[in-house]
Amino acid sequence: MADLIIETRGVSKIFGGLTAVNQVDLEISRGSIYAIIGPNGAGKTTLFNCISGFYTPEHGEILFQDNPIQGFTTDFIAGQGISRTYQNIRLFANLTAIENIMVGQHSNLETAWWDAIISSPRYRRENERSRKVALHWLDFVGLNGFGDYLACNLPYGMQRRLELARALASDPALILLDEPTAGMNPQESEEMMAFIRLIREKLEKSIILIEHDMRVVMGISDKISVLDYGTKIAEGSPKEIQANERVIEAYLGPGGAALAKKYQDRRRKKQNA
Amino acid sequence: MKTQTREILKKGIVFAIILIFIMSIGFHEIAAALISRIFDVDVKRGSIPEVRFMMYFIGLYAFITGWSNIRKESGTAIKKILQGAIVSVIAGAIVVLFDIILVFLTQNEIDVRQYLTAFSIDSMNYFLFDQGQLGPLYHFGYFAIFGLAGSALHVLLETDSVQNLIKKVTSTIKNTFEKVNNALPLFIRKNAKYLLGLIVLAAAIILPRTWGSYVNFVVGLVGLYVIAGIGLNIIVGLSGQLVLGYAAFFAMGAYSVALLNAPEPHNIMLGFWPSIIIAVFMAILAGLLLGLPLMGLRGDYLAIVTLGFGEIIRILLKSDLLTDLTGGPRGIQDIQGPTIFGKPFNSDIEYVYIIFAFVALTIFIYTRLQNSRTGRAWLSIKEDAIASQATGINLKKYKLLSLVIGAAFAGIVGGISAARNQFTGPNDHSLLVSMNVLSIVIVGGVNSVPGIILGAFTLKGLPEILREVENYRQLAFGILLIAMMIMRPKGLWPASRPLYEKATTTDKKENTSGKEPSNG
Numbered sequence: 001m002a003d004l005i006i007e008t009r010g011v012s013k014i015f016g017g018l019t020a021v022n023q024v025d026l027e028i029s030r031g032s033i034y035a036i037i038g039p040n041g042a043g044k045t046t047l048f049n050c051i052s053g054f055y056t057p058e059h060g061e062i063l064f065q066d067n068p069i070q071g072f073t074t075d076f077i078a079g080q081g082i083s084r085t086y087q088n089i090r091l092f093a094n095l096t097a098i099e100n101i102m103v104g105q106h107s108n109l110e111t112a113w114w115d116a117i118i119s120s121p122r123y124r125r126e127n128e129r130s131r132k133v134a135l136h137w138l139d140f141v142g143l144n145g146f147g148d149y150l151a152c153n154l155p156y157g158m159q160r161r162l163e164l165a166r167a168l169a170s171d172p173a174l175i176l177l178d179e180p181t182a183g184m185n186p187q188e189s190e191e192m193m194a195f196i197r198l199i200r201e202k203l204e205k206s207i208i209l210i211e212h213d214m215r216v217v218m219g220i221s222d223k224i225s226v227l228d229y230g231t232k233i234a235e236g237s238p239k240e241i242q243a244n245e246r247v248i249e250a251y252l253g254p255g256g257a258a259l260a261k262k263y264q265d266r267r268r269k270k271q272n273a
Numbered sequence: 274m275k276t277q278t279r280e281i282l283k284k285g286i287v288f289a290i291i292l293i294f295i296m297s298i299g300f301h302e303i304a305a306a307l308i309s310r311i312f313d314v315d316v317k318r319g320s321i322p323e324v325r326f327m328m329y330f331i332g333l334y335a336f337i338t339g340w341s342n343i344r345k346e347s348g349t350a351i352k353k354i355l356q357g358a359i360v361s362v363i364a365g366a367i368v369v370l371f372d373i374i375l376v377f378l379t380q381n382e383i384d385v386r387q388y389l390t391a392f393s394i395d396s397m398n399y400f401l402f403d404q405g406q407l408g409p410l411y412h413f414g415y416f417a418i419f420g421l422a423g424s425a426l427h428v429l430l431e432t433d434s435v436q437n438l439i440k441k442v443t444s445t446i447k448n449t450f451e452k453v454n455n456a457l458p459l460f461i462r463k464n465a466k467y468l469l470g471l472i473v474l475a476a477a478i479i480l481p482r483t484w485g486s487y488v489n490f491v492v493g494l495v496g497l498y499v500i501a502g503i504g505l506n507i508i509v510g511l512s513g514q515l516v517l518g519y520a521a522f523f524a525m526g527a528y529s530v531a532l533l534n535a536p537e538p539h540n541i542m543l544g545f546w547p548s549i550i551i552a553v554f555m556a557i558l559a560g561l562l563l564g565l566p567l568m569g570l571r572g573d574y575l576a577i578v579t580l581g582f583g584e585i586i587r588i589l590l591k592s593d594l595l596t597d598l599t600g601g602p603r604g605i606q607d608i609q610g611p612t613i614f615g616k617p618f619n620s621d622i623e624y625v626y627i628i629f630a631f632v633a634l635t636i637f638i639y640t641r642l643q644n645s646r647t648g649r650a651w652l653s654i655k656e657d658a659i660a661s662q663a664t665g666i667n668l669k670k671y672k673l674l675s676l677v678i679g680a681a682f683a684g685i686v687g688g689i690s691a692a693r694n695q696f697t698g699p700n701d702h703s704l705l706v707s708m709n710v711l712s713i714v715i716v717g718g719v720n721s722v723p724g725i726i727l728g729a730f731t732l733k734g735l736p737e738i739l740r741e742v743e744n745y746r747q748l749a750f751g752i753l754l755i756a757m758m759i760m761r762p763k764g765l766w767p768a769s770r771p772l773y774e775k776a777t778t779t780d781k782k783e784n785t786s787g788k789e790p791s792n793g
Contacts, residue, residue: 052663078665094654095649099419100775102646103653107665113674116645117638127645128742138774170665187575 004063004226005030005174005206006051006082011070014228021057022230028223030173033200033207035217038227039251044210045087047227048176051208052084065173078105082134083167084176088208089159093152097143097162100151101134101233102248104169140194141165161195167189168199176200177209178187181216183222189213193220218242226250281342281356285363287471288338293363293371296400299391300745302328312460322396324403330471335416338364339423353428354421356372361420363414370395375401417780481625489621491737493693497629497686498733500635502713502725509711510719511648512675513655515576517707518563518583522680524702525559526552526592531697533764539718546609549688556684559586560677568669571658583707591699604698606689624693631685636722642678643720644771651675711735713748716757718761718764727765 006028015022027032028262036040036044049055049094051062051149053074060113062070069077083104083154085120087108092100109130115123141161144155151162168173180196182187193216199205211217226241234241245257252259293729295301305326309315314322339357375397378385385392401408429435454462461468472516481489508516529552533543539727543551563582589595599605610618611627618624642648653661662668691697709732717728732750757765771778 011720012780054659054663059765067395074659074662075665078663084658084663090657090660092653092660094656094770095652096773098768099649099652099770103649103661103666104664106646106650111646112449113647114679116519116647119639130646131777135774135777144774147769148772170729205645229297 003030004028004229005032005065006208007063008051009060009061009063009199011050011062013055015048019052019230023060024227024230024232026225026232026235028206028208031200031248033196033209033220035221035224036208036210036227037212037214037217037224042227042250044227045178046211046230048084048178048208048256050083051077051143052176054106064180075107078170078172078234081170081173082171083170083174083177085160085163085167085178085180087178087182089156089163091151091163093157094150096148097154097165098131098138098147100162100166101137101169102130104137104166105133106189107170110193111158128207131168137169140168143160152214160184160192164199168203168205170272172205174208175207177207177211179210179212181211181213182194186215189216192216196220275425279633281360281717282363284342285338285360286367288341288360288364289367289371292334292368293723295782296371297389297391298745299396301330301400302329303745304394308333309580321399324399327399327573328402331415332419333411335361335365335419336423338735339425340417342424344735350428350432354424357424358417358421359428360508361416361424362413365416365420368416369413372401372412374484376406376408379405397649410439441736444517467594474493477629480621481629486621488712489625491734493625493628495620495729496625496632496714497690498710498729499632500628500682501637501686501710502579502717503635503722505710506720506725507675507677507682507716508679510673510714511643511651512654513651514672514676516577516676516679517576517580517704518586518708519579519679519683519713520702520704520706521583521586522556522559522683523561523687523690523706524586524699525680526684527691527697527701528590528605528687529555529684530600530606530688530691534609535600535607535609537605538597542609545609545688545692549685552688553681553684554682556687557677560680561673564673564676570673570681577771580704580707583702583704587699587702587704590702594782596611600698603697604696604701605691606696608695608697610692610695622691628689632690633683638678639722644739647674664780684746712754716754718766718768719765721764724764724766724768731765 003224004027004150007028008024008026008111009026010023011021012019013024024043024047026034027271036047037151037255038044046055050057050070050103053076055071058146060070061068064077064080064082068081069080069082090223092103094104109126111123111126135144135147138144141164143154143158143162146158154162164180177196177272182193184192196207196209197220209217209221223239224234224236224238224241228246233250234244234248236244248257248260295304302321303655305322308329309326310324312326314326341360342357342360345598350368376384379394379397379401382394384394398405402411404411458625481492484492501523505516505519508514526549530548532539533541533551534545534550536542564581567575567578590599592594593601595601610624612618618627650661650666653664653666654671660669685698685703690701694701713728714725714733715728716732717726729751736749761767
């Protein structure tokens with residue numbers, strides 16, 4: 001058996017009569033970049049929310065490093081080593097960038113409130129360390145010099161990176177990225193891609209990402225899963241997914257595969273001519 | 274151009290209406306009395322101050338009218354001055370129309386007090402400077418002249434040369450301050466914080482002895498509200514839970530101290546100090562009992578439920594059912610005050626010392642918590658509860674913690690004020706008290722200790738000192754709140770976040786500059 005960081009077994013999430021996620025099995029190996037794609041409303045973010053504990057799935061199991069985590073609270077799961085970013089950035093807007101990262105370290109720190117009041121040596125040591133770690137991550141995402149800005153005053157691209165820094169600050173084993181390049185121009189998404197690779201290679205983290213930008217998805221992921229109406233319809237390497245008829249149909253509608261083929265042929269002919 | 278004239282007209286009308294309103298509620302007499310205080314003329318209660326103070330008031334009002342209309346974008350200096358003057362003249366013209374009615378009423382001695390209580394003949398005459406039919410003319414003249422003056426002064430202050438002068442003066446002040454600062458020995462500069470603390474401590478010990486007992490009473494009240502404000506700020510400002518029943522925690526503290534230290538209904542006489550500890554624990558217990566089922570609620574729902582909780586506590590204390598237990602609607606009298614080494618406390622000075630000590634303790638605890646891991650966790654919950662939970666913060670635990678710590682401070686406040694007043698009753702813990710504390714936090718500045726102190730002074734201290742305004746306290750309160758929200762939406766003294774990155778870089782600089790002499 002491969003070394004799996006996270007595994008979902010038959011996970012289903014039902015809202016009223018709507019099955020948002022339907023019997024999804026995923027096996028994500030340690031140190032990989034795994035992408036989940038699919039049309040709008042396919043249940044990608046719902047699956048993320050199941051993993052990070054915002055929702056409890058009705059059926060199925062989620063195993064993080066071979067331990068079941070479904071049904072636990074979000075903060076417990078975060079403490080286990082899963083952190084995430086959000087589709088629409090959710091920073092702590094009126095805290096400074098550094099403070100955002102310091103909050104991100106919360107589950108790695110252990111001094112309690114009375115330590116702060118009596119300012120015990122333990123507390124002072126930890127506070128100092130936490131500040132240094134925050135500065136390190138600030139530097140890592142290239143935001144040095146902006147540490148004392150309120151998060152809401154940073155430009156969009158920086159907010160994305162800050163959110164990533166906050167997610168990294170707890171030193172998680174697995175990071176969930178929900179549309180990390182949404183709203184970015186091609187150059188910015190290029191930078192973000194390089195950055196995600198860096199996280200995997202330098203920090204040896206496992207990454208799951210949801211993404212609509214196919215250039216990003218095909219460029220960085222080791223493996224891709226496609227969701228449509230809550231069901232996993234395909235899984236495989238970028239090459240395999242590009243050629244998969246069901247995937248093309250999910251994106252372009254019935255008959256889409258033929259259509260896609262037609263346009264591909266036409267383009268090939270043009271290139272040949 | 275057309276919009277400009279319309280705006281000028283509108284402003285003139287607004288200023289006129291405000292003045293007419295002030296007269297209609299009889300506030301002009303109080304305003305004149307306030308002005309008379311500045312000139313050190315004391316006015317007996319119920320009597321009208323001299324006419325000249327009314328003239329000063331109208332003059333000042335016209336001056337402000339002229340002052341207020343200058344917008345930066347519009348035209349040449351003369352045009353700007355004229356604009357302000359025109360606004361004032363328009364206001365004056367409308368006031369004159371109102372004056373004519375007053376003249377008619379006074380000349381024919383028609384008594385309308387049955388309908389409009391402030392319109393007594395004396396009061397109306399006073400408004401007209403006691404000049405009868407000439408009154409309107411005087412008013413118009415005042416508005417024209419003082420409006421022009423106000424407008425001119427404002428324009429003058431905005432000209433470049435004056436602005437430059439102001440800049441020069443402020444920069445020289447700053448420079449001299451810096452020079453003095455640099456000239457101070459290193460020892461003082463390094464320990465400035467502690468020295469400042471010593472000065473404040475000395476002031477806190479000496480000043481109450483020089484004040485009268487009334488001032489001490491007011492300062493004590495402000496101090497109690499500072500503690501309460503900081504306590505509530507931990508709940509509302511840091512962890513972002515809108516709790517409206519804060520007075521219920523006061524009640525817990527007050528009744529703990531009262532029941533354990535009064536001859537009726539139980540005659541336990543435990544002594545103040547043990548009972549204040551019990552008061553804190555009772556408040557904490559109430560916080561826990563309220564908090565445990567409620568921590569899932571957010572925003573409006575939490576506000577409503579806590580509001581209900583506060584009222585339930587008050588009504589329970591008021592009910593006849595519990596009269597044997599809590600003294601019922603009449604409250605508890607003759608509460609024994611604290612003693613230190615057998616010496617009882619009974620003057621306001623001694624209470625001021627106790628209150629100062631607790632204020633210091635509160636500020637100390639608050640500032641320590643504010644920028645700790647716990648404080649940041651609270652703030653993150655306030656900013657985005659979902660995201661903060663996903664960073665590993667246990668929402669229930671931290672929300673409950675903030676509620677409990679905030680409640681503990683309320684318990685202290687309740688306990689001290691019960692002992693200080695030697696009385697506590699259900700109406701000391703009404704919804705209005707909770708609202709007052711909340712207003713202090715919002716007006717002063719959420720999460721800002723100096724802001725809360727300032728807020729407590731403006732909302733609790735000022736009304737006590739300005740006794741004249743007493744009848745209009747609610748009005749002044751409302752106007753102040755509205756004005757605040759427009760002009761300083763973040764509070765009188767807004768909070769700022771700590772600058773960690775800057776601190777690190779300056780640390781480095783200081784280290785290197787510290788190294789140089791040792792090398793050389």
